[in-house]
Amino acid sequence: MTKAPLAILISGRGSNMAALIDAARSDDCPYEVVLVASNKPEAAGLATARAAGITTFAHSHKGLSREDFDAIIDAELRRAGARYVALAGYMRILSPGFVAGWAGHMVNIHPSLLPLYKGLDTHGRAIAAGDAEGGCSVHLVTAELDDGEVIAQARVPILPGDTAESLADRVLTEEHRLYPEALASYIRRHG
Ligand code: GAR
Numbered sequence: 125m126t127k128a129p130l131a132i133l134i135s136g137r138g139s140n141m142a143a144l145i146d147a148a149r150s151d152d153c154p155y156e157v158v159l160v161a162s163n164k165p166e167a168a169g170l171a172t173a174r175a176a177g178i179t180t181f182a183h184s185h186k187g188l189s190r191e192d193f194d195a196i197i198d199a200e201l202r203r204a205g206a207r208y209v210a211l212a213g214y215m216r217i218l219s220p221g222f223v224a225g226w227a228g229h230m231v232n233i234h235p236s237l238l239p240l241y242k243g244l245d246t247h248g249r250a251i252a253a254g255d256a257e258g259g260c261s262v263h264l265v266t267a268e269l270d271d272g273e274v275i276a277q278a279r280v281p282i283l284p285g286d287t288a289e290s291l292a293d294r295v296l297t298e299e300h301r302l303y304p305e306a307l308a309s310y311i312r313r314h315g
């Protein structure tokens with residue numbers, strides 16, 4: 125089986141990135157990770173990726189326009205031969221031109237049951253609203269923040285006494301299971 129080349133964009137610790145890299149080791153996984161790139165040269169996930177033998181690229185976005193920065197990332201993704209892009213804790217709003225160039229080929233994981241709680245502080249908002257459940261969503265990336273078609277979700281209960289941190293931990297465990305599975309099934313369907 126020819127595996128689809130996947131690039132992963134991160135800004136931080138990269139635990140979802142690590143889950144995608146681990147899953148890609150299996151023979152029947154339809155993608156291989158060809159690049160991990162970051163807008164934060166200090167992102168901890170870069171060292172994790174390098175330790176796993178993955179090529180990394182880091183460039184700070186500071187002092188650059190959104191368009192100019194995204195053009196730098198886009199050039200690296202193309203140079204690496206990526207066919208799909210997975211955002212994994214990539215905390216940057218993307219320029220419309222960049223998004224258009226990867227339409228149907230770029231996915232994100234967001235820590236809420238979309239369309240609920242787009243943006244930041246998803247767990248704190250779910251608890252404050254008195255929700256019985258939280259969760260995470262894998263969705264296609266469009267120009268609107270956290271707005272593209274949802275391709276998979278996982279739910280967890282919100283328990284009495286939960287804090288944003290305890291709920292985030294419970295959801296993160298599900299993220300690590302959901303993201304590789306959802307991406308693999310999307311790529312199997314779309315080639
Ligand atoms: C994850 O919980 C992910 O869902 C979230 O950031 C965390 C990154 O953790 N993403 C967003 O909030 C995107 N809007 P990780 O770096 O350990 O994967």
